[in-house]
Amino acid sequence: MIVATEIAVDVVMPQMGVSISEGTVTKWLKREGEQIEADEPLLEISTDKVDTEVPSPASGTLVQIFVQEGETVDVGTKLGQIGGSAGAAPAPAPEAAPAPAPTPPPVSVPAQAPVPEPVAEAPAPAPQPVAEPSGNGKFVSPVVARIASEHGIDPNQIPGTGRGGRVTKQDILAVVESGASPTATAPSAPQAEAPAAPPQAPRPQPQAAAAQTGEQVEPVSAMRRGIAEHMRRSLDTAAHVTSAIEVDMSKIVAARAALKKEFQSAYGVNPTYLAFVARAATDTLKDYPYVNGELRGDSIVTRNYVNLGIAVELADGKGLIVPVIRNAEGLNLLGVARGIADIASRARDKKLLPDDVQGGTFTITNPGGYGTFHGTPVINQPQSAILGTYALVKRPWVVTDEDGNDAIAIKPIMNITLTYDHRLVDGAYAGRFLRDLRERLENWEGDGG
């Protein structure tokens, strides 16, 4: 509507406020046949509330004026026409199309005043309680009329057992069932179908989803319904992007071997690879607040704490739950390992409290236990990112010594993915997060990277 065009664009009386229903054309600023640019003042109008200029909704020729100066018309009434072939329009403007207007001109919207009309109720006529014979036959109820027409039967020929001899649904169904339909007056084709018609199912009904042969049907559990809704909502909400990085876990493998016995004998806790990654990720989040942040309405929320969600699978595909380790930024490796063990076991034993699954700011999921090396997890709303850790695999790896010579070594490599909401987290930002996380893991010392 803002480009010079041959297409006719209407100029209408704009809605100058909710309560305004009409306006008066006070002055046309262009004459018929004149050129006008989009947004250039075209005419002046006067309403009960304001007097104003109306900008042109398009560039082109003012082909025709329908409402003359001094006339008052309803909102939405066509005042004139820009472009099109209605009049003897000269050639379209030769110059380039003007820049788009910053705001759409109000005149182009033929808004209507949303004034609902209160409807006065007319007094109802006295009800007719008894079915009266009507027309040339007996009263026929809607369902009897429908069955009669479907089977080509004249209901007036059937002896009725209802009130006043009325033909009931049962009466006509009995005739249909008998297959005789001897009383049909119209010798039309549908008659032949009568014997085959099922007596009690005059119209096909939609069936509830029934199991086909070989299928088993089980009800959807509340948890499954919740997961389904949550997953769908996340994909409908966030702009999911996944980036992956390969991490040489040599130092972690060594650190874990050194700590394992001590952790287990002294604390009864297993220092899992997941615990190392969680510890390193929590540290890395300090430098990447958006990854630990949230897009909340018109605001971006960041935090000085990390509530770390850990995705836990319940037995046999029965569901997934994401309990939260609160203030993970204050925990050392032992604390993180212990936290993961605690929430995972309570999740499997159904001993989580409502607070345990709320308030997460970042989530880690660990589908690598079965050997998968890559995935694209779904973000746990309203968070901004989810970290995926995958199988630790020994792989041939190019290493460079101090002299700059390349050699192939066998290294324990883990793929780690970050799936992030691109609305808040940019790709390069996510890439730097993964790079720093890798650095921490590859240079692990003591309690952290």
Add this chain to the structure above:
Amino acid sequence: MAELTYLQAISDALRTEMRRDKRVFLIGEDVGVYGGAFKVSLGFQEEFGPWRVIDAPLAETAIIGACTGASMMGLRPVAEMQFADFVSCAWDQLVTVAAKQRWRVGTPVPIVVRLPSGGGFSGGPFHSQNPESSFAHVPGLKCVCPATPEDAKGLLISAIEDPSPVLYFEHKHLYRRIKGEVPEERYTVPIGKARTHRLGKDISVITWGAMVYTADEAAQQLENDGVSVEVVDLRSVMPWDKAAVLDSVRKTSKVLVLHEDTRTGGFGAEIAATIAEEAFEDLDAPVKRIAAPDTPVPFSPPLEKAFIPQVEDVVAGLRDLAGY
């Protein structure tokens, strides 16, 4: 399974949810120390403490207002109106604030308002009403009216889970008269799904609440006349299970809509209108309504009996339809 009264099933649902989810709390007049006017929350304050079983002043506006605010802050309040009749004092908070919040700003308002409703015990005009249609008319509110102990528990748990304000009409006449098997574990009954209380093929009765039992007794009498009556227990009036009602109507072609609330503008009018609109070509008789007359509920026992639909009234209505 245990055999519980309707009232015990309500208590069981509340206890189950309060043990499971510490966001759930009760508030109402005398719900704490006294255990509720009908003893639904007897012993709750001892178990859950005075901050989760709150005795409120006689101010329904304040109760619903507090619940609405608490729900916006993440809690799951369950308010008790001592009698459903008193909810009129809270109309503004319910209708203007709670019902519209989700559309205005998108925040859920997961409150439940328990409404001991219904007559049959000479409670008179202020302690006997069934105001469900008034609230069913307000977009944003849900209204459930369980008839059995099993539904009483399952629907109350669904109501507490639901993100919208739910008005839970519990019929006082059923409290201790109706017993039934109730699963001990936690379960939900979906809001908006009807239940076929009795299967039949000649006439459908669409009803809910205490009238389910009135309809069932009448249906038994019709059985002796050789007329088979189906009783559909709506369980929720908003949202209501239109599909189940229309399915039943398409089967029988004759319908009686029955409710204890007064007739004009009662929820039966909505059901009858929908049947006329959507199942016209399946009807073999006019849609019939049986409801209370358009007056306040009388105190006098004989007058109250004349006011609330009785089994004989329903039998007469069914015979009329059967003979049509």
